[in-house]
Amino acid sequence: MHLLLSILADGEEQARRLLGELPPADDEGQLLGRGPAAECCRGVARQLLGRGPAAECCRGVARQLLCTFRKAIAVAKAIEAAGGDSPRSADEGAGAGRDAAQAQERQGQGVCKRRKGLPRWTKKFRIPDDANLEYTPDDGFSWRKYGQKDILGAKFPRGYYRCTYRNAQGCAATRQVQRSDADLAVFDVTYQGAHTCLQAQRRSAAPPPPPAAVAAHDVQRSPPALPDPDMQLLENFRNGLKVETDGLPPPPPPFHGHSTTAFSFAYAAAGAAGYSP
DNA sequence: GAGATTTGACCGTC
DNA sequence: GACGGTCAAATCTC
Structure with missing residues (x-):
């Protein structure tokens, strides 16, 4: 969910930039200049029913794009507030995992050594080249090691840490924490359960990479079902939105989910900026 | 002496 | 029965 919000905020920012970078227009709304942006806008205007002056048409598209992102952000935040912020664990997504989760539910939340119910996600850490062999990735949290196991098929043992x-x-x-077989400088770190301790609250101003922010590394994740309208809306949004960038200035560096820079977005209520369903 | 780490044993899942 | 995750006593470090 954090990744989704980050992507949406990124899209909102790009829509804002698009709006700000549209070429100037004359009094009648006709585009001035012959640059790529102006030609792009004319093309968009031609495709959109050929209506209205090109400049106003493009601004309308950009505004609507901006509003769409804002609405999507609002929906995502609503889902998050409703308790949908926990990333689905690898097991929850798979059929076998669902069965296991149901089995656990049948057992009445009894003590389970494999805590299937908690969210689980994986992140890769690359250590400095000059780090020694005992180096372990530091994510800013304080961990206590409680076990180590040799894992079948892995060259290096896996370390178990708890808060x-x-x-x-x-x-x-x-x-x-497990050192990668392929690259000694890379650690695969699997997190399970979110921090509820004070150190997590202290870091809240500059939040750590959230569970979903590293979803790309979670190879066990399966596409979640979309049981409710909000999730379907998000899925439709993802499938249906396409932004043509031909002729526009190069986009900012892609978001990789590892940014430590806090972001904020103030989004208007749906409809406040010309949005219509 | 308190807290962290190590390591063999135990237990649940598959 | 194999494997992975956790426990807990022993040991280490500060």
Whole structure:
């Protein structure tokens, strides 16, 4: 969900830039200049029923795009607030995992050594070239190692860590750290459960990479079902939205989900900026 | 002495 | 029964 919000905020920002970079128009709304942006806008205007002056038409498209992103952000935040912010665990998405989760549910949330119910996600860490062999990736949280196992088929053992404040503050976050077989400088770090301790609250101003922000690395993730209208709306949004950028200035660097820069977005209520369903 | 790490044993899942 | 995740006693570090 955090990744979704980041992407939507990114799209909103690009729509804002698009709106700001449209070429000037004359008094009648006709585009001035012959640059690529002007030609692009004329092309868009021709495609959109040939109506209205090109400049106004393009601004309308850009405004609508901006409003669409804002509305999508609002929907995403509503879903998040409703409790949909936890990324689906690998097991939850798969059929076998669903069965296991249901089995656990049948057991009445009993003690389970494999905590299937908690969200789980994987991130890759690359260590500095000059780091020694004992180096372990530092994500800013305080972890306590509680186990190490040799894993079948893996050259390096897997380390098991839990939050240092597990007992003091009841934080259930754990992580597993395993050095990649293919690249000694890369660690695969699997997180399970979100931090509920004070160190997580202290970091909230500059949030750590959220669960979904590293979804690209979660190779076990399966496409979630879309049982409710909000999720269907988001899916339709994802499938249906296409932004033509030919002739426009190069886009900013792509978002990789590892930005540590906090972002904010103030979105207007749907309809406040000319949005219509 | 308190807290962290190590490591063999135990247990649940597949 | 194999494997992965966790426990807990022993050990280490500061």
